[in-house]
Amino acid sequence: MIKLRVDTSDFEELDTKLKMTREYLTESGVQKWLGMLLGDGRISIESNLKNNIMDLVYMQPTEMIVGDEYRIEDEPNFYERTERLYRATKVTISGNQINLYMDDETLGTRGNLKDLSKGTATNLGEKPYSLRVENDFVYENNYGVDVLRKGDSYMEKTFIMIRHRVLNGDLDPKQILTPILGVWKG
Amino acid sequence: MITQSEDFINNIHFELQEFLSNNQGEDDNFPQIWYAFSFEDVDKTLKAIDKNNLDDRPIVQVIETNLREESKYESSDGEVSLIQANLTFYIIINENYNSNMKRKRVLNKLASQLKYKFDNYKDSLPHFRRIRTGLPDGILSRDTDNVYSSRQTFYCELIKKVR
Numbered sequence: 001m002i003k004l005r006v007d008t009s010d011f012e013e014l015d016t017k018l019k020m021t022r023e024y025l026t027e028s029g030v031q032k033w034l035g036m037l038l039g040d041g042r043i044s045i046e047s048n049l050k051n052n053i054m055d056l057v058y059m060q061p062t063e064m065i066v067g068d069e070y071r072i073e074d075e076p077n078f079y080e081r082t083e084r085l086y087r088a089t090k091v092t093i094s095g096n097q098i099n100l101y102m103d104d105e106t107l108g109t110r111g112n113l114k115d116l117s118k119g120t121a122t123n124l125g126e127k128p129y130s131l132r133v134e135n136d137f138v139y140e141n142n143y144g145v146d147v148l149r150k151g152d153s154y155m156e157k158t159f160i161m162i163r164h165r166v167l168n169g170d171l172d173p174k175q176i177l178t179p180i181l182g183v184w185k186g
Numbered sequence: 187m188i189t190q191s192e193d194f195i196n197n198i199h200f201e202l203q204e205f206l207s208n209n210q211g212e213d214d215n216f217p218q219i220w221y222a223f224s225f226e227d228v229d230k231t232l233k234a235i236d237k238n239n240l241d242d243r244p245i246v247q248v249i250e251t252n253l254r255e256e257s258k259y260e261s262s263d264g265e266v267s268l269i270q271a272n273l274t275f276y277i278i279i280n281e282n283y284n285s286n287m288k289r290k291r292v293l294n295k296l297a298s299q300l301k302y303k304f305d306n307y308k309d310s311l312p313h314f315r316r317i318r319t320g321l322p323d324g325i326l327s328r329d330t331d332n333v334y335s336s337r338q339t340f341y342c343e344l345i346k347k348v349r
Contacts, residue, residue, distance in 0.1 A: 039254040039270035040341075042318075047251035047272045047339065051323075054337075059327045083225050091252070 030096050036171075037098060037162075038091055043171055045100055046091045049158045053086050056152040057133055063150035066141070088130065100158070102130035130155075189313045189346055195250065198271065198344070199223055201311060202248055206300075210307035216299040222247040228278060232333060235280060244296055245278040248340075258348060265348040273340040275300065277322075281332040290326050293336040297322040300338070314342040 037045050061074035090103040107129050123139055124132070131137075135151040165171050191197035203221040222228045222245050234240040252272040258265055277296050284292045304319040311317070320339040327335045 035254075035256065039252070039256055039272070042341070044252045044272040044341075047274065050249075050251045050274070051337070055325065055327075086249075 027096075031093070034093050034096070034098055038093065043165075045098070045158070045162055046089055048161060049089050049091075049100060049154070050086055052154045052158050052161075053089070056154045056157060057085060060152065062152075065148040065150075067145045067147075085130065085133065100155075102128070102155070104128040104130055189344055194269075194346055195253070198250070199248060201313060202273075205307075205311055206246055206303070210303060210310050214303055214307060216303045217296075218243050220245045222278075228276075232278075232280065242280065242283050244283060245276075246300070247276040247278060249274045249276070256343075261345075263347065267346050267348050269344045269346050271342050271344060273342075275319075275338050275340055276335050277338075278333060278335040281334070289334045293326060293334060294322060297336055297338050304340070313344055315344065317342045 037043055061072050064071045064073070084107055085102070088103045088106045090099075090101055090106070092099045127137065132149070133152055134155050135153075137149045137151065139147055139149070141147050162171070189197065199221075206216070206219060206221060209216075218241070220231050220240065220243050222231060225247075228245055228247050231240060231245050235242050250271065251274045252270075254270045254272075256268040256270050258267040260266075277293055277300065279289065279292060279296075281289070287295075298321070301319045301321060304317055308314065308317045318339075318341040322336040322338045325337060327337075
């Protein structure tokens with residue numbers, strides 16, 4: 001009878017090394033992919049958000065319900081606008097997450113407060129300007145009538161668009177692994 | 187080529203303005219333009235054109251939508267960083283510019299000429315690497331007072347001296 005004794009201690013070490021390599025690959029791959037989402041010209045999610053602000057906030061009519069009456073301000077006047085909202089987009093990577101957000105500190109510090117309020121409503125301080133534009137917002141105008149300003153959903157659209165493109169494979173994580181897989185393909 | 191400029195972002199605009207404002211070769215048919223940094227510039231330029239204080243030319247507004255410092259590394263010139271720059275170009279015209287053509291056709295033509303200029307004469311921008319200019323995204327926007335604009339994306343990379 002031939003006995004073959006196998007020392008498995010090396011296997012354990014190999015297993016540990018493989019796990020570490022896998023974690024390293026995953027970590028660096030995710031970071032690289034996140035970096036691509038932020039910086040690459042075909043994707044750049046911050047640019048997408050800015051384009052959506054331009055299209056949905058500045059260029060689209062504003063819908064309102066004033067008391068019981070539906071109104072629409074359909075005169076786009078982008079070049080008379082300030083660029084505050086546009087400039088308040090911020091994007092950061094922390095860990096394995098991308099944070100895309102509107103920086104209300106930036107919004108609040110640029111220009112004067114009077115420009116920000118654009119009206120006489122007393123409850124403007126309840127919500128940041130970025131949210132008042134994103135979501136429906138109700139305020140009382142200077143005639144004491146409740147006004148509902150329809151939200152522009154620029155952030156929601158950006159989120160849906162990015163998710164859609166990831167699911168469609170337009171922003172494909174596999175791109176990151178391609179050079180690594182190429183090593184084994186020879 | 188490494189850009190040494192301390193005033194890095196303004197320098198990007200300066201070089202682009204020079205590039206777009208000057209003819210770059212025999213086949214460069216891109217017309218004379220006004221270059222704008224900010225929305226205020228556009229507003230003032232439109233008003234000046236309206237009052238005949240400026241020639242009626244297209245305005246090209248260049249907005250930096252995302253500037254990202256990708257990585258730093260040592261080079262023979264010391265520490266440098268790679269900047270990925272996503273810019274957006276808006277071409278803006280009024281109703282009188284080339285008034286015998288439809289607004290969309292005018293904007294499409296200008297956008298094509300702009301792309302042609304970058305694609306064929308990018309060597310005139312030695313600090314700009316991996317330039318990619320998109321075609322207009324098909325959205326034609328109309329502002330008040332019959333101002334029309336189109337949008338196209340621009341991507342490039344720059345090597346910046348770390349200071």
